[in-house]
Amino acid sequence: MKALQVSRVTKSYGSTEVLRGVSLSLEPGERVALMGPSGSGKSTLLNCIGGIDRPDTGTIEISGVALGGLDEDGLCRVRRETVSTVFQFFHLLPTLSVRENVEFPLQLQGLSVKERDARVDGLIEEVGLSHRASAMPHELSGGEMQRVAIARALAIEPRLILADEPTGNLDSATGEAILDLLASLSERHGIAMLVVTHSPQVTRICRRTLEMRDGLLLGQEE
Amino acid sequence: MSVPSPSSRPASIGGVLWSRLIWRHWKREPALTATLAGILALGVAVFLAVRLANKAAVSGFGLFTESISGESDLLLRPRSGFFETSVLRDLREISGKRPVDFFPVLELSGAVQTGAEKPDGDLLRFVGVDLVAIGNAIGQSEEAGEGVGFSAEEGEPGLLGVTDACLVGEAFARARGVAKDDRLRVWINDRVADLRIAGILPDPANRPAIPENLVLMDLPALQKVSGETGRISRIEIRFPEGKAEGGIRAAASEGLAAWAQERGHLLETPEDRKASVTRMSAAFRLNLTILSGLALLVGIYLIMQAMEAAVTKRRGEIAILRSLGVTPDQIRRTWLTEAAVLGLVGGVLGIVLGRLLAEGLVGGIAATVNTLYYETTTDAVRLHPGEAAFSLVFGLIASLVAGWIPAREAALTPPSQALRQGAQGGGLVWLRRWPVGLVLFAAAVGVARLPALTFGEGTNFPLGGYLAALLAVLGASVFLGGLFPPFARLIGWGRGEAMRRYAASRLRAVGGRHRLTAAGLSVAIGMSAAMAILVASFEKTLTSWIGQLLKADLYVAAPGSASVANGNRLAEVDWRALLSLPGIDGADTLQRHAVTYEGRELLIGGAAYHDDPSRHLQLLWIEAPAVIGPDALETGGAWVSEPFARRYAKRSGDRLTLPTPSGPREVTIEGVYADYGNEAGTVLVSRRLAEEWFDDRSVSNLAIYTSPGVDPEAVLESIRGRFPALVTRTNEKLREESIRIFHQTFAVTYALEAIAVVIAVAGLGLALAGLLLERRNELATLRALGATRRDIARAAMWEGLGIALAGLAGGLAVSFFLGWILIGVINPQSFGWTLRYAVPWGMFVFLSGVTLATAALVAWTVGYRNANLKSDREE
Incomplete structure (x- = not known):
């Protein structure tokens, strides 16, 4: 079963066609870079895959679950249990500590305190922030914030991570370190990853690179 | 704009x-x-x-x-009681040949008699005017090209010289469903009369509507049916336009003023009077x-x-x-x-x-x-x-x-x-400094001790009290900033629910918006709870006062006695006949007379108590007299009500000079008693003295003690059978009635408080809507993490509850102080009433419950509606 299967997805805002029949698929554990200029539809595609937005036509399946048949609560459940997002601006919840940010999606899942503690401690250690577990987001550097965001994304043990310009707000050295971390964690946990980026550096951790222009993938898979 | x-x-x-x-x-x-x-x-x-x-x-x-009579220039009235009609002759003499019109008016209260049930509550104002004088004046003014209060066409036909005819206004006719030529059975003073409605007066175009309770009669007719023959309440004085200008008018006014002063009467303009x-x-x-x-x-x-x-x-x-x-x-x-x-x-x-x-x-x-x-x-x-x-x-x-x-x-x-x-x-950095709130509180305590500002004629303004209330409210607004951390801990208690913990984290990092919203809520809650304390204290004091006061088995009053303005009385022959009915052991009797004392209305009460020391009215003393008992007032002393004592700064031992129809009378104050029945002030003397001063042996109220073993209800029925127009109540019924009137007086205050709380809770919704708008990116993150709309609504609910809790706690805390200011400072200084402090815990629980529940509901709704706000993140 594929980690992600997107078939002929279209999306328009008013008279503007943003996605014009996009199709792609990811195998479990596979990392794919999605490149393209601003306005080409990358983020819209990511929103549709993440269940934040709904496509006009076409289908999206994550680990065999078709998103089109799900209601709002069903989509929320997918985001809670199956797919995680890593953002360019990290989007940590500003009033929660590092530990609480990582723990938050597990609380949404309703896991017990014991289960949460075991998983959160391990993840914070994996991203190298054990010493900053009780720090607040505004006390962290950009690289540290992104590490927290990655740990939070991994916390639910997703099948798929969507990363939207994960190094776009970081200096190049930190960006490299974050990419290495993403690659190693995705490999270790067997998680597929779709990385939207402008940066050619990102392609080094991906098996494939797709390019998007005017709402279409170049050399699109059929 | x-x-x-x-x-x-x-x-x-x-x-x-x-x-x-x-x-x-x-x-x-x-x-x-x-x-x-x-x-x-x-x-x-x-x-x-x-x-x-x-x-x-x-x-x-x-x-x-x-x-x-139209637009009077001056009003002449006695300080107490009535004028005799002969006063008109004196007035004409002193005004000589100057063009001055005098319109005598007799004004009495009465009631429509509706049978044995309840004549009370339908108080009427009977006004008798000299239609001949008015008719003359109308003739003169029409010559001068001017209209007056009502026209001869409406007034004269069928009224002049007819003793059973009256006129009523449109509102009167509407309210009672009567029409021209219908008959009204009314009680005036101590008499029952059968009147014919000779006409319905239309409301005048450019003046206030004719009052709903006004019954207009020819003066001699009213004098006759009321038994007040030869008496008038006041005289309206008018200088005809075009005939009494400048010097003539001034000279006439001066002459009248000198005459009135010499005789101890009051000469005022209608504006002064009002x-x-x-x-x-x-x-x-x-x-x-x-x-x-x-x-x-x-x-x-x-x-x-x-x-x-x-x-x-x-x-x-x-x-x-x-x-x-x-x-x-x-x-x-x-x-x-x-x-x-x-x-x-x-x-x-x-x-x-x-x-x-x-x-x-x-x-x-x-x-x-x-x-x-x-x-x-x-x-x-x-x-x-x-x-x-x-x-x-x-x-x-x-x-x-x-x-x-x-x-x-x-x-x-x-x-x-x-x-x-x-x-x-x-x-709003200043709002974060919660110790500033304590400083404001301290200032409030200091300011509250300032004495009242006193204006002329016994009007006090509790400036210190109001300033203290304002400082306390501001203090609470600042102080409650310090309440957020503990409430955040309370809401985030444990490690269970994700959205509750998230909301708690938001409350730990509150901004000016949270603080100001909670401050608004604390003002509304604080004032409402303080008013609840005032009402509870009032009720507790009143209940205990009534409990002590109302010892008799039955209460009988002339119709309309619920209003202190009422002047209805029972003639001596009637009340003596009433007291001779079987089953009656004795009674306390009271007659009341309104007089003008230092420019304000004052009641002089003449009381006579039951002979049995254990069975007579027990007053609640603020300053107890040396002798308390049935004959205590017979030595010629006076007891004054607390509002009177406070307004005129009087106490036991002080001398008072009271205006009476038989001339000024001096009495010594021997005691001050609590009186929550009226704010006008009462001076109580023995009925014997009042009868002498006012030449009046009627009474307005009777407290009747039934003989041992006699059923008060049976006596009540026999009184009703014999005197159907009187208002008769059992002890229990009178207590109920008193509490009902008490609650009615606070009805407007309840409404105002409710509006303030509604505004404050609406403000909470507004604040949360604004906060969510500001946090739209965060909402998008929450959704990306799998939070549903209901999850986000729940987070908003917990956050709203946190704000409401802070506002509620601050408000309730300050209400104890505000309650003390209302009871200990504002109320005694404004009204002259000493109240016992009581906290309505049940009401507080209700207020808290309603506020928190409404806040939770509003916050949840706002959260749910805004949960899907689009993020403003750029691609």
């Missing part, structure tokens, strides 16, 4: 700033802007409504009856007006909160403008302009709303004035331009005060875009 259209090209930097900073944001968030203007409008509306209703509720007094009467209820109405400002005060907090949030949100934008050379002063002016425009829009809306709201309030206020002070009839609510302008200015000032601090915050923004990152922090 001129608001630049977005498409117009702004001509100045002020216009640019207005257009970019304010107008566009208003357009982007029309609901928020409308809500802000709406809050202000409601505040202004409540304020204006109470002022208009106050005016309408007391404007009915005397406006018709005091100038029945002012002196309405002054009696001034304290009550002022308290209502101040309470009505409460809604506006809550509104100030909410406007401040919303504008502070707008400054915080637009701080990046302001920083850019500053970096482009816009001065702090220009920024400040722009924000103040926003506040001013909001104030104007809200003010104008408030005037419209206030006019409508006043209709609802006027009845309640008039009922209270009727019960506690004097007889009034409501006038139609009219929008006085002066009142509207005053309310508009008040709303504008409130808005500018609310806008001042945010405007200052905006002007202090440094010209650096780096601030954008920290823009969420919020301003």
Whole structure:
């Protein structure tokens, strides 16, 4: 079963066609870079895959679950249990500590305190922030914030991570370190990853690179 | 008002700033802007409504009856009792050949007799006028080209010289379903009369409507049916237009004034008379007006909160403008302009709303004035331009005060875009310094001890009390900032629920918006809870007072005795016959007479108590006399009520000179007793003395003690059978009635408090909506993490509950102090009543429950509606 299967997805805002029949698929554990200029539809595609937005036509399946048949609560459940997002601006919840940010999606899942503690401690250690577990987001550097965001994304043990310009707000050295971390964690946990980026550096951790222009993938898979 | 259209090209930097900073944001968030203007409008509306209703509720007094002859120039009345008709001869003598018209008026209270059931509550005002004199005057004025109060065509036919004819107004006929030629069985003084309605008077065009309880009769006819032969209540004096100008008029007035002074009578203009009467209820109405400002005060907090949030949100934008050379002063002016425009829009809306709201309030206020002070009839609510302008200015000032601090915050923004990152922090640093709240509290305690400001004629204004209340409320607003951390810990307790913990984390990092919203809520809750303390204390005191006072088995009164203004009495022959009925062991009797003492109305009561020391009226003493017992007053001393003692700073041992029809009488005060029945003040002497002073052996009230073993109900029935027009109640029924009247007097206050709490809770919803709008990116993150709409609504609910808890705790805490100010300072200084402090715990639980439940519901709804706000993140 594929980690992600997107078939002929279209999306328009008013008279503007943003996605014009996009199709792609990811195998479990596979990392794919999605490149393209601003306005080409990358983020819209990511929103549709993440269940934040709904496509006009076409289908999206994550680990065999078709998103089109799900209601709002069903989509929320997918985001809670199956797919995680890593953002360019990290989007940590500003009033929660590092530990609480990582723990938050597990609380949404309703896991017990014991289960949460075991998983959160391990993840914070994996991203190298054990010493900053009780720090607040505004006390962290950009690289540290992104590490927290990655740990939070991994916390639910997703099948798929969507990363939207994960190094776009970081200096190049930190960006490299974050990419290495993403690659190693995705490999270790067997998680597929779709990385939207402008940066050619990102392609080094991906098996494939797709390019998007005017709402279409170049050399699109059929 | 001129608001630049977005498409117009702004001509100045002020216009640019207005257009970019304010107008566009208003357009982007029309609901928020409308809500802000709406809050202000409601505040202004409540304020204006109470002022208009106050005016309408007391404007009915005397406006018709005091100038029945048209526009009187002067009113002559005795300090107590009646004039004899012969006084007219004296007046004509002293005015000589000067053109002066005298219109004698007899005014009496009475009731429609509706059988044994309840003649009480339908108090009538009988006015007897000299139709011949008025007819003459009408003839003269028509020659002078001027109209008067009512015309000869309406008044004369069928009335002149007919003893059983009367005229009533349209409102009277409507209310009682009567028409011309119907008959009315009425009780006047101690007599029952059968009157024919000779005509229905239409309401005059340019004067207040004819009161609903007015019955107009020919003077001799009223004198005859009431038994007041040869007596008149007052004389209206008019100088005919065109005949008594300048010097003649002044000379006539001087002559009359000298004559009146020599004989101890009162000569006033109708305006003076109205002012002196309405002054009696001034304290009550002022308290209502101040309470009505409460809604506006809550509104100030909410406007401040919303504008502070707008400054915080637009701080990046302001920083850019500053970096482009816009001065702090220009920024400040722009924000103040926003506040001013909001104030104007809200003010104008408030005037419209206030006019409508006043209709609802006027009845309640008039009922209270009727019960506690004097007889009034409501006038139609009219929008006085002066009142509207005053309310508009008040709303504008409130808005500018609310806008001042945010405007200052905006002007202090440094010209650096780096601030954008920290823009969420919020301003209003002063609100974070909760110890400042304690300092304000301390100041409040100090100010509360200031004595009342005293104006002429025994009117006191508790300035210190009001200032202390304001300082305490401000203190609570600041202090409650310190309550958020513990409440955040309480809400985030344990590690269970994700959204509850998230909300708690938000409450740990509160900004000015949270604090101001909670402050607004604390003001509303604080004042409402303080009023609840006042009402509970009043009720407790009253219940205990009534319990001590009402020892008799049955109470009998002349009709209309619920109102202190009532002058109805039982003739001696009647009350003696009543007391001789079988089963009656004895009675306390009381006669009441209204007199004018130092420019204000005063009741002189003549009391005679049951012989048995264990079975007579027991007063509640503030200063107990040396001798208490049935004969205590027989030595010639006087007991005065507490409101009288406080108003005129009198105590036991002081001498008083009382105006009576038989001349000034001196008495020594021997005791001061609590009296929560009226605020006018009462001087109690023995009935024997009062009978002598007033040449009157009737009584107005009887407290009857039945013989041992006799069923009071059986005696009650026999009294009703024999005297169907009298108001008769058992002890239990009178207690119930007293408590009912008590609650009725607080009806308007309850409504005002409810409005303030509703505004505050609406403000909570507004604040949360604004907060969620600011956190739209965070909401998107929550959704990306799998939070449902209901999850986000739950987080908003917990956050709203946190704010409400802080406001509630601050409000309830300050209410104990405010309650003390109301009971220990404002109430004794304004009304002269000593009350026992009581806390209505049940009411507090109810208020807390309703506030928290409503806050939770509002917050959940706001959260649910805003959960799907689109993020403003760029691609």
